[in-house]
Amino acid sequence: MLAQFRDRELVGRVASEIAEASRGKRLKIMHVCGTHEWTITHFGIRDMLPENVQIVAGPGCPVCVTPGNEIDAIAELSMMKGMAVTTFGDVLRVPGNRTSLSEAKANGGDVRVVYSIADSIRMAKEEKGKEVVHFSIGFETTAPMAAVEIIRGAPENFSIFSAHKLIPPAMDFLLRAGVNLDGFICPGHVSTIIGVRPYRGLAAKYRKPMVIAGFEPLDVVLGIRNIVRQVVAGTHLVGNEYKRAVRDGGNEIALQTLDKAFEVRDAYWRGVGKIPASGMLLRRKYRGFDAALKFGIEVGKEDRMPAGCSCGEVLKGMMAPEECPLFGRSCTPEHPIGPCMVSIEGTCAIVYKFRRKK
Amino acid sequence: MCLAIPAKVIKLDGERAEVEIGGIRKEASLALVADQGVGIGDYVLIHTGYAITKIDEVEAESILKTWRQVMAAEKGESL
Numbered sequence: 001m002l003a004q005f006r007d008r009e010l011v012g013r014v015a016s017e018i019a020e021a022s023r024g025k026r027l028k029i030m031h032v033c034g035t036h037e038w039t040i041t042h043f044g045i046r047d048m049l050p051e052n053v054q055i056v057a058g059p060g061c062p063v064c065v066t067p068g069n070e071i072d073a074i075a076e077l078s079m080m081k082g083m084a085v086t087t088f089g090d091v092l093r094v095p096g097n098r099t100s101l102s103e104a105k106a107n108g109g110d111v112r113v114v115y116s117i118a119d120s121i122r123m124a125k126e127e128k129g130k131e132v133v134h135f136s137i138g139f140e141t142t143a144p145m146a147a148v149e150i151i152r153g154a155p156e157n158f159s160i161f162s163a164h165k166l167i168p169p170a171m172d173f174l175l176r177a178g179v180n181l182d183g184f185i186c187p188g189h190v191s192t193i194i195g196v197r198p199y200r201g202l203a204a205k206y207r208k209p210m211v212i213a214g215f216e217p218l219d220v221v222l223g224i225r226n227i228v229r230q231v232v233a234g235t236h237l238v239g240n241e242y243k244r245a246v247r248d249g250g251n252e253i254a255l256q257t258l259d260k261a262f263e264v265r266d267a268y269w270r271g272v273g274k275i276p277a278s279g280m281l282l283r284r285k286y287r288g289f290d291a292a293l294k295f296g297i298e299v300g301k302e303d304r305m306p307a308g309c310s311c312g313e314v315l316k317g318m319m320a321p322e323e324c325p326l327f328g329r330s331c332t333p334e335h336p337i338g339p340c341m342v343s344i345e346g347t348c349a350i351v352y353k354f355r356r357k358k
Numbered sequence: 359m360c361l362a363i364p365a366k367v368i369k370l371d372g373e374r375a376e377v378e379i380g381g382i383r384k385e386a387s388l389a390l391v392a393d394q395g396v397g398i399g400d401y402v403l404i405h406t407g408y409a410i411t412k413i414d415e416v417e418a419e420s421i422l423k424t425w426r427q428v429m430a431a432e433k434g435e436s437l
């Protein structure tokens with residue numbers, strides 16, 4: 001069974017079906033998930049597909065779209081007396097506008113990498129004299145964990161800086177902005193939480209097929225085939241090729257928990273712009289746990305990418321990483337210039353890694 | 359960051375579970391899957407220490423392979 005998912009021959013056969021079905025048409029399909037980019041790049045799926053079917057990466061890396069001024073503010077907070085900042089590992093080296101969390105740490109800031117938000121709550125309980133701020137980054141997959149802990153009651157010296165963002169509003173934004181796309185591969189694990197429904201309105205509104213896919217190469221090409229067939233047939237349905245993990249209604253407990261803890265707000269996505277109703281703010285009842293209020297941190301605003309970095313274009317699927325003049329020259333995973341070269345989910349970092357092996 | 363890893367439930371204590379991920383034992387919370395009837399021996403997808411959905415065993419194995427390859431690639435090993 002497992003071998004079947006991986007089978008190159010099977011993937012190749014689906015790829016030729018895609019070539020057959022798409023003949024004479026130029027198609028551009030976007031995915032919005034770092035793990036999809038990983039599968040596509042690692043297994044060379046772009047090379048297996050016909051030239052007229054282009055797969056581009058969208059803003060599917062939560063670390064990459066976190067505004068630089070938020071990173072600066074949290075880095076500076078970690079340098080203050082009595083403060084400890086916790087976050088996930090791939091945030092550390094992401095350059096803000098002025099600094100990064102790893103620079104702050106090197107300069108004496110109290111920055112700690114955690115595996116789970118439960119770890120930072122434990123630290124807050126153990127170190128009553130410290131204010132523990134969790135830099136809470138992630139899409140719908142990650143936000144429910146913060147929500148559940150806050151609803152259940154975290155210690156008073158604990159708070160989160162919510163950089164949480166929602167994927168469907170970003171898809172809506174790109175389609176409304178007229179980014180030229182024929183369909184979306186919807187993210188598997190985000191969909192585990194939100195289910196199929198949120199995409200239905202989008203698919204109908206913009207008349208674009210959307211298909212949820214898993215992370216095996218076969219999953220991805222089946223998703224692409226579904227989209228291509230729909231484009232040819234003129235339909236725009238939401239498909240679920242990841243039924244093994246995604247239920248129609250998503251994860252209901254997680255959705256209820258999210259709604260209880262957070263309200264929706266506009267949010268700035270680095271390199272993309274301000275996206276209406278795409279951010280998550282703790283509800284009034286839980287504002288005591290909102291680090292932005294507690295410590296007067298300014299939330300994301302229009303800010304710039306590091307000089308010469310094209311992450312904005314990369315995140316909108318308008319440029320391939322290799323087209324950035326800095327790619328692989330001054331910008332490498334060892335010396336990243338833009339956020340897309342840092343995170344394990346960043347498009348530039350993924351493409352760079354596999355390019356090197358060729 | 360949206361990476362979710364399959365794990366097998368080894369022990370249960372209310373909503374705290376001990377799970378096995380590729381031979382390593384870890385604690386995980388079942389708070390978000392409390393309505394999915396997760397029992398000992400079942401597989402779940404774990405994201406930052408919390409189960410996000412129950413999955414079947416075949417699926418678990420197949421994701422685990424992908425995940426190992428991601429980790430190997432991260433270390434710069436060739437696959």
Ligand code: SF4
Nearest residue numbers: 310311324331338348
């Ligand atoms: S290669 Fe570096 S500088 Fe260019 S877009 Fe990617 S992250 Fe930005």
